[in-house]
Amino acid sequence: YRYATSKRIIKEAGTELLKNVKLFDVYRGQQVEEGKKSVAFSLTYRHDEKTLTDEEADGVHSKVLEALKDAFKAVIRES
Numbered sequence: 001y002r003y004a005t006s007k008r009i010i011k012e013a014g015t016e017l018l019k020n021v022k023l024f025d026v027y028r029g030q031q032v033e034e035g036k037k038s039v040a041f042s043l044t045y046r047h048d049e050k051t052l053t054d055e056e057a058d059g060v061h062s063k064v065l066e067a068l069k070d071a072f073k074a075v076i077r078e079s
Helices: 003-013 054-072
Strands: 018-027 038-045
Touching (some): 003 038, 003 054, 038 054
Antiparallel strands (some): 018 038
C-alpha cells in the first residue's frame, strides 16, 4: 500500500481547505475482496477566514473521492 501517494493525491484534490489527513485504519479480512484492502482516513476541512458551508465541504470532499477512484480504482464504501 502506498500511503505517501494516497496522502499526496488527497491533499492535492482537497485544495487549501484540507488542513489534515490522517490514516487511521487498514484492514484485510473476510469482508474485503482477496488482493484488496480497506483503508480509512480522517480528513479535516477548514477555511482560514470563514465557516465552510456544507456545500463547500461536500464539493471538495467529492473531488478527493474522485481523485482516489481515478488513481487507485478505489471503491468508496457507503455507510
